[in-house]
Amino acid sequence: MSIGNARSVMPRDATSSPSPRKAFADRRRDPATKREAVLKTAAQLFLEKSYGRTSMNDVAERLNITKPALYHYFDNKEDILLECYRLGCGLIEETLNKIAAHCGNGLQKVEAFIHSYATVMTVNFGRCVMRLDEGDLTSDARAEVRSYKRKIDRRLRSFIQEGIDDGSISPCDTKIAAFSIAGALNWICMWYEADGALSPDEIASQFARTLTQGLTAGKRSSKLRIVSKRS
Amino acid sequence: MSIGNARSVMPRDATSSPSPRKAFADRRRDPATKREAVLKTAAQLFLEKSYGRTSMNDVAERLNITKPALYHYFDNKEDILLECYRLGCGLIEETLNKIAAHCGNGLQKVEAFIHSYATVMTVNFGRCVMRLDEGDLTSDARAEVRSYKRKIDRRLRSFIQEGIDDGSISPCDTKIAAFSIAGALNWICMWYEADGALSPDEIASQFARTLTQGLTAGKRSSKLRIVSKRS
DNA sequence: TTTTTTACTTACCGGTGGGTAAGATAACAG
DNA sequence: CTGTTATCTTACCCACCGGTAAGTAAAAAA
Numbered sequence: 063m064s065i066g067n068a069r070s071v072m073p074r075d076a077t078s079s080p081s082p083r084k085a086f087a088d089r090r091r092d093p094a095t096k097r098e099a100v101l102k103t104a105a106q107l108f109l110e111k112s113y114g115r116t117s118m119n120d121v122a123e124r125l126n127i128t129k130p131a132l133y134h135y136f137d138n139k140e141d142i143l144l145e146c147y148r149l150g151c152g153l154i155e156e157t158l159n160k161i162a163a164h165c166g167n168g169l170q171k172v173e174a175f176i177h178s179y180a181t182v183m184t185v186n187f188g189r190c191v192m193r194l195d196e197g198d199l200t201s202d203a204r205a206e207v208r209s210y211k212r213k214i215d216r217r218l219r220s221f222i223q224e225g226i227d228d229g230s231i232s233p234c235d236t237k238i239a240a241f242s243i244a245g246a247l248n249w250i251c252m253w254y255e256a257d258g259a260l261s262p263d264e265i266a267s268q269f270a271r272t273l274t275q276g277l278t279a280g281k282r283s284s285k286l287r288i289v290s291k292r293s
Numbered sequence: 294m295s296i297g298n299a300r301s302v303m304p305r306d307a308t309s310s311p312s313p314r315k316a317f318a319d320r321r322r323d324p325a326t327k328r329e330a331v332l333k334t335a336a337q338l339f340l341e342k343s344y345g346r347t348s349m350n351d352v353a354e355r356l357n358i359t360k361p362a363l364y365h366y367f368d369n370k371e372d373i374l375l376e377c378y379r380l381g382c383g384l385i386e387e388t389l390n391k392i393a394a395h396c397g398n399g400l401q402k403v404e405a406f407i408h409s410y411a412t413v414m415t416v417n418f419g420r421c422v423m424r425l426d427e428g429d430l431t432s433d434a435r436a437e438v439r440s441y442k443r444k445i446d447r448r449l450r451s452f453i454q455e456g457i458d459d460g461s462i463s464p465c466d467t468k469i470a471a472f473s474i475a476g477a478l479n480w481i482c483m484w485y486e487a488d489g490a491l492s493p494d495e496i497a498s499q500f501a502r503t504l505t506q507g508l509t510a511g512k513r514s515s516k517l518r519i520v521s522k523r524s
Numbered sequence: 525t526t527t528t529t530t531a532c533t534t535a536c537c538g539g540t541g542g543g544t545a546a547g548a549t550a551a552c553a554g
Numbered sequence: 555c556t557g558t559t560a561t562c563t564t565a566c567c568c569a570c571c572g573g574t575a576a577g578t579a580a581a582a583a584a
Contacts, residue, residue: 133544138542
């Protein structure tokens with residue numbers, strides 16, 4: 063429909079705005095795109111400055127609009143936050159389903175989990191899930207988010223248990239093992255920076271290795287000999 | 294007032310108040326004890342509700358005093374926060390020094406690190422260091438705290454490197470291995486609860502095992518002797 | 525006792541931030 | 555062109571919070 067001239071920036075993709083900054087350039091575009099632009103900028107700001115220190119004015123300013131305009135797309139500030147959580151949890155759940163389908167033994171599933179999850183932790187909405195403070199949510203919303211997180215934890219534990227059962231993982235306390243792995247992965251969202259030295263894929267691969275193999279030398283691949291001390 | 298005998302609660306220890314709540318019962322006690330009481334309650338509240346959602350009134354209320362009284366012991370809110378960080382960092386540094394002194398190979402040092410650090414993460418001031426948001430500090434204070442944290446990271450990496458050099462740890466990217474271990478440990482302060490099912494010592498021991506041994510089955514578990522090939 | 529000092533209270537200020545009321549302007553339908 | 559609707563703005567309200575001023579009362583000193 064009559065691209066006019068200046069408007070020819072053109073969406074490469076209907077659902078992902080090229081730059082959230084420009085989504086509000088035209089007065090009448092589709093509301094879905096604008097809503098998404100709000101969400102993306104908000105998520106970005108929440109990660110930069112935390113939810114509490116990000117004012118609605120901050121979000122509006124970065125979008126070149128004024129605060130009340132935001133209330134056309136979201137009921138209130140918490141609504142934006144909750145949506146960030148939901149999107150992030152959706153990303154995680156996707157990967158979980160893929161892994162459960164991906165046949166393989168328990169250890170392989172855990173490895174796949176670590177790899178995928180680490181990758182999600184380098185994506186803004188994914189980072190929001192673990193980095194933002196649940197305490198900023200009202201109790202209803204918090205309960206919802208908690209249930210998502212519990213689900214993730216249960217899945218990871220079941221992968222580990224599967225590995226113990228099929229012999230690919232050495233017996234251990236699954237609860238603590240899961241806490242340990244999930245902790246290492248969750249913490250990624252605290253130090254990762256998009257323009258940093260480490261690429262998401264590097265992180266994911268190295269984490270998968272470190273967490274499954276441990277540090278201890280003495281596996282076949284290493285140049286050491288192991289002498290069992292106590293038959 | 295002037296309860297006379299009620300004062301016989303008596304400090305079992307000069308430096309640790311029995312209950313922060315009662316530190317302000319008498320009008321004239323030593324200011325050091327009261328200052329400490331403020332600090333403890335503040336730390337507790339910061340962990341319960343976050344720094345941002347904890348008002349000076351909240352702190353005062355829990356101590357049965359009024360807000361302005363707090364300003365006799367601290368210049369401002371951030372001053373309290375910074376002191377929490379400093380105390381926590383002090384705890385961590387202590388353990389680091391003990392470990393460096395404690396002779397042993399690299400792997401043993403890393404194991405000791407994991408054990409001690411996990412324990413610190415179950416102590417309020419220790420938890421503050423990693424759980425509270427640096428963004429709440431002014432840039433000067435933030436720089437100070439960051440330098441403490443960098444130091445911790447450097448020490449851990451040096452332990453790992455030492456292990457690689459002496460053959461007790463299989464070669465790996467020390468930076469990512471350190472991130473992985475530190476992440477798992479730091480995350481403890483996000484889920485640990487004092488009255489929970491897991492005791493600090495259980496956590497510490499299990500983490501030391503999981504992180505050093507990994508999940509992979511096939512090595513003899515703990516009772517093995519490693520013979521370094523080099524030298 | 526009287527005086528001085530320390531510890532604390534009541535009352536208040538200024539700034540900030542979430543959210544709203546009501547009006548303006550552009551897009552669209554007819 | 556006209557009326558209607560969606561979109562966005564200016565102006566404002568109110569609650570809360572960090573911090574302070576100024577006064578009160580208890581403890582310690584004299």
